[in-house]
Amino acid sequence: MTHEATSTVVTEVACPLCGHACDDLSVDTAGAALAVVAHGCDRAVSGFARLSAESSAATPRIAGRAASLDEACAEAARLLAASAQPVFGGMALDVSGARGAMELVDQAGGVIDHMNNEFGWRASRVVQDGGGIITTLAEVKNRADLILLVGTDAVSVQPRFFERCVWVKETMFDLQPASRRIVYLGGALDTTPGRSPDGRAPDVFDFDCSRMPEALSVLNALVAQQPVDGDAPLGIALARWQELADALLGAKYSVVVWEGSTFDMSQLDLNVGAIGSLVRRLNVITRCNSLPLAGNDGDLSMAAVHIWQTGYPMRTSYASGAPKFDPLHNGIERLLATGEADALVWLSSLNDLQAPPVTGMPTIVIAPPSLKLASEPQVYIPVATPGMHHTGHFVRTDKVVTLPLQALRKSALPAAGEVAVAIATRMKEVQS
Amino acid sequence: MSVIKLTGGRVIDPANGVDDQVRDLYIRDGRLIAAPDAHDRISAEYNISGRIVMSGAIDMHSHIGGGKVNIAREMLPEDHGGDPVERTDLTRSSCGHAAPGTLAAGYRYAEMGYTAAFEPALLPVNARQAHMEMGDTPMLDTGGYAMLGSDDFLLRMLAAKEDQQAINDYVAWTLHATQTVGIKVVNPGAISAFKFNQRKLDLDEQNAFYGITPREIVKVLSRAVHDLGVAKPLHVHASNLGVPGNVDTTLGTMDAAEGLPVHLTHIQFHSYGTEGERKFSSAAARIAEAINQKKNVSADVGQILFGQTVTASGDNMVQYRNAGHGSPKKSVIMDIECDAGCGVVPFKYKDQNFVNALQWAIGLEIFLMVDDPWRIFLTTDHPNGAPFTTYPHLIKLLMDRSFRSAMLDTINPDARAMSNLAGLDREYSLYEIAIMTRAGPAKLIGLADRGHLAPGAAADIVVYKEDADRERMFEKPELVFKDGELVVRDGRIVKVVRGGTHAVKPEFDIGIEKKIKPYFERFHSMRMNNFKISDDELCECGGGSRLMAHACRKRG
Numbered sequence A: 001m002t003h004e005a006t007s008t009v010v011t012e013v014a015c016p017l018c019g020h021a022c023d024d025l026s027v028d029t030a031g032a033a034l035a036v037v038a039h040g041c042d043r044a045v046s047g048f049a050r051l052s053a054e055s056s057a058a059t060p061r062i063a064g065r066a067a068s069l070d071e072a073c074a075e076a077a078r079l080l081a082a083s084a085q086p087v088f089g090g091m092a093l094d095v096s097g098a099r100g101a102m103e104l105v106d107q108a109g110g111v112i113d114h115m116n117n118e119f120g121w122r123a124s125r126v127v128q129d130g131g132g133i134i135t136t137l138a139e140v141k142n143r144a145d146l147i148l149l150v151g152t153d154a155v156s157v158q159p160r161f162f163e164r165c166v167w168v169k170e171t172m173f174d175l176q177p178a179s180r181r182i183v184y185l186g187g188a189l190d191t192t193p194g195r196s197p198d199g200r201a202p203d204v205f206d207f208d209c210s211r212m213p214e215a216l217s218v219l220n221a222l223v224a225q226q227p228v229d230g231d232a233p234l235g236i237a238l239a240r241w242q243e244l245a246d247a248l249l250g251a252k253y254s255v256v257v258w259e260g261s262t263f264d265m266s267q268l269d270l271n272v273g274a275i276g277s278l279v280r281r282l283n284v285i286t287r288c289n290s291l292p293l294a295g296n297d298g299d300l301s302m303a304a305v306h307i308w309q310t311g312y313p314m315r316t317s318y319a320s321g322a323p324k325f326d327p328l329h330n331g332i333e334r335l336l337a338t339g340e341a342d343a344l345v346w347l348s349s350l351n352d353l354q355a356p357p358v359t360g361m362p363t364i365v366i367a368p369p370s371l372k373l374a375s376e377p378q379v380y381i382p383v384a385t386p387g388m389h390h391t392g393h394f395v396r397t398d399k400v401v402t403l404p405l406q407a408l409r410k411s412a413l414p415a416a417g418e419v420a421v422a423i424a425t426r427m428k429e430v431q432s
Numbered sequence B: 001m002s003v004i005k006l007t008g009g010r011v012i013d014p015a016n017g018v019d020d021q022v023r024d025l026y027i028r029d030g031r032l033i034a035a036p037d038a039h040d041r042i043s044a045e046y047n048i049s050g051r052i053v054m055s056g057a058i059d060m061h062s063h064i065g066g067g068k069v070n071i072a073r074e075m076l077p078e079d080h081g082g083d084p085v086e087r088t089d090l091t092r093s094s095c096g097h098a099a100p101g102t103l104a105a106g107y108r109y110a111e112m113g114y115t116a117a118f119e120p121a122l123l124p125v126n127a128r129q130a131h132m133e134m135g136d137t138p139m140l141d142t143g144g145y146a147m148l149g150s151d152d153f154l155l156r157m158l159a160a161k162e163d164q165q166a167i168n169d170y171v172a173w174t175l176h177a178t179q180t181v182g183i184k185v186v187n188p189g190a191i192s193a194f195k196f197n198q199r200k201l202d203l204d205e206q207n208a209f210y211g212i213t214p215r216e217i218v219k220v221l222s223r224a225v226h227d228l229g230v231a232k233p234l235h236v237h238a239s240n241l242g243v244p245g246n247v248d249t250t251l252g253t254m255d256a257a258e259g260l261p262v263h264l265t266h267i268q269f270h271s272y273g274t275e276g277e278r279k280f281s282s283a284a285a286r287i288a289e290a291i292n293q294k295k296n297v298s299a300d301v302g303q304i305l306f307g308q309t310v311t312a313s314g315d316n317m318v319q320y321r322n323a324g325h326g327s328p329k330k331s332v333i334m335d336i337e338c339d340a341g342c343g344v345v346p347f348k349y350k351d352q353n354f355v356n357a358l359q360w361a362i363g364l365e366i367f368l369m370v371d372d373p374w375r376i377f378l379t380t381d382h383p384n385g386a387p388f389t390t391y392p393h394l395i396k397l398l399m400d401r402s403f404r405s406a407m408l409d410t411i412n413p414d415a416r417a418m419s420n421l422a423g424l425d426r427e428y429s430l431y432e433i434a435i436m437t438r439a440g441p442a443k444l445i446g447l448a449d450r451g452h453l454a455p456g457a458a459a460d461i462v463v464y465k466e467d468a469d470r471e472r473m474f475e476k477p478e479l480v481f482k483d484g485e486l487v488v489r490d491g492r493i494v495k496v497v498r499g500g501t502h503a504v505k506p507e508f509d510i511g512i513e514k515k516i517k518p519y520f521e522r523f524h525s526m527r528m529n530n531f532k533i534s535d536d537e538l539c540e541c542g543g544g545s546r547l548m549a550h551a552c553r554k555r556g
């Protein structure tokens, strides 16, 4: 189905509502909210409708009372200037929002931690320890002959993964898309999307996902032609494991898909490290790549900007005037729980579902008007959403492709990045 | 109008044949003028008598932005802490040594008198990110060379024997779509070959799927760049990087351009022979002789300097092969979007290691044996050979023979014995340094109003205090002007500015999109229209930086 562009329907729209960043949506701009009329998954349809809805009633507030944007920024600047250790949470932003946030966190001497970063920083640490062999979506689409999904069904985080990367009409090379082999490692996953268009069921290694470290060590051993104990590791016949190892060795371009948040937190390093070993070992003989899924809530957009501007990933403190990276110390939950933080800034323009924690400390919320708050913050500033109300840029799951986000309907609200810069500017005025 | 006057400096301006002549310079509205007229008044005067004056330095090959650079930053937190940049009232905080943040990179380049830098391996599919990173690199004008040659679209065209005209249109379309100033090819065809599990690809070896050789790719791309009238010759990272004996491949690659302009990049890594006990030797003499003879060839050196750095390259085939030599031992290798690839491997060059020491000597040999400073460029392939902050040290090595000999005496003795460096007496002059770091790059890339100091030129000006210690001299210029504004004083930023983005705009037949659009829909993961970067979007990517568009005069 293609939806023709009309005077009110815009085609080839990029979607910032998950890390897949599909850019083929058709969006009708005529109504009171944006309507995704083609190529949107459920998340896109509801997200565009909710985030874009008319928001003329939304106004900044100081301690619950309506205020002008200027007054609200001034009050936020005052709170931040008075804070010894502010933390910046949420951070569901596009690149322009992240740029503004970086200016503010530097000025305020704070710490940034994205809402998904509890997994993100651990995945990043695995790269810092060993690296990885990684591929991107178009390579998967054209080359992957065997896709091994480790503890993830992909579609829970990126609903259109199979539609756009796997069960496509054709590939560039000698590979029939419908002939790809799909293997799930782990039980309780939605494996329906793994069924091929010609009705072939995927291969499911059904076991409790908390035993993933064992499963990966079995596979690693077999690929390395090492012996494995028992004739049914994790209750699955050894012959099936052996056959999978042989298939990986025989594949021309296998892809190992994983997603940090599906692993038990305490096993994340172990699992990601084991996937790295598996991929490295296979590459001695053939080609195999991992494909980490990320990018939801703009976590990769925020991470990318943070890294390129200052060199360090998030969880870096700017309190001393120079960046200090300490991911164990600078986690937002820890800083809030121990009381080391004394102010919270919640910045989000892409996620209106996750509310900031209630902390009892001075809180500044800069978020879409559709975000429901559990308690009234000291300062509240409603903002527009990139890709709906204003242009922007969004970093996709593979960290390589950045999609341009369009302005599809007008909003009187400012962009999150503009608000952050306005507060930083106010702080400079106050402090100089 | 108000005019800034620089009085009494010793001007070195090779583009205009000026070698150490005392001249007054006048700046109006960001540009040099011959002399003020009746409506002008001198608003500021700098007495710089006795000081050396050159135009702003231009780094024609430095990995300052894009996905692989950001991977390098992310994977090396241990690189950053020792080199912090503290926040001041003017500047933001940042850090990093071999893989610095963009803010640190911009400030440091400016503090060394650089006013422009070019990212040489901009993956078309990653162009937005590269421009965003360069946009967040303050102080500098930037630009990129778009990487082609392992992209499936081009390889399909070659396999289908499409004519040169169609290829020219695709190359021009890519330059427009990615907002770049030139084309680079990296290990021609081999990034694609690696995806088909080939582990090496010689100049005349075929890609297993397409049947295309590196030689054919260099030939059609150098022709396309030439025909389109793009000033910057095809930027070639040749096959077999780092392989002992690769000198023959490198010489063959020069010939693959069939007499058209061609630029061999980080040529030090491609100038190796197989002599000696360890089957690794310098082939600098053969390379230098070839450059001296073939007037269509230019090169930058990619000098290595000892210490910790990180190698970040589009050449995933070679980086995968070398990953085991990494220090610390970790690497990221990527296949990218049926477009390209990348590999990031941290590396520590050691002066007592035979191979590293000989690489150091080979780079210097090339510098000293190539006669024409207009065709050899001062680079360390930042950060692959060393971080760009080592340039003043490298300049001293080139200008000061006794310093060079003293350094040579300290390296691995077997490497020293294999090098003819001790016998090379040449000392670069300030005039030659100015060519290599300003006039030459501007001419090569086609920046008519940069790299020189004639009336009409952009007022990117650097004032140095003469110092026999050339490292000290080039480390900290006294004054740096960017587009007529004083931005650095005594090696410290005094004003933060945002540079512009250079891009070429060759003519082409937009009909090529009839082929490209369906290709994107069938095989790619994004739509053609979302791949292309418009002029307006470029400025947004750059955080508000301005586009400096360069027209091209068609030659084909």
Ligand code: SF4
Pocket (backbone or CB within 6 Å): A015, A016, A017, A018, A019, A020, A021, A022, A039, A040, A041, A042, A043, A044, A158, A159, A160, A161
């Ligand atoms: S899969 Fe993700 S990017 Fe694609 S339409 Fe759904 S929410 Fe948007």
Ligand SMILES: [Zn+2]
Pocket (backbone or CB within 6 Å): B121, B186, B237, B265, B266, B313, B314
């Ligand atoms: Zn290169």
Ligand SMILES: [Zn+2]
Pocket (backbone or CB within 6 Å): B061, B063, B120, B121, B266, B381, B384
């Ligand atoms: Zn390079």
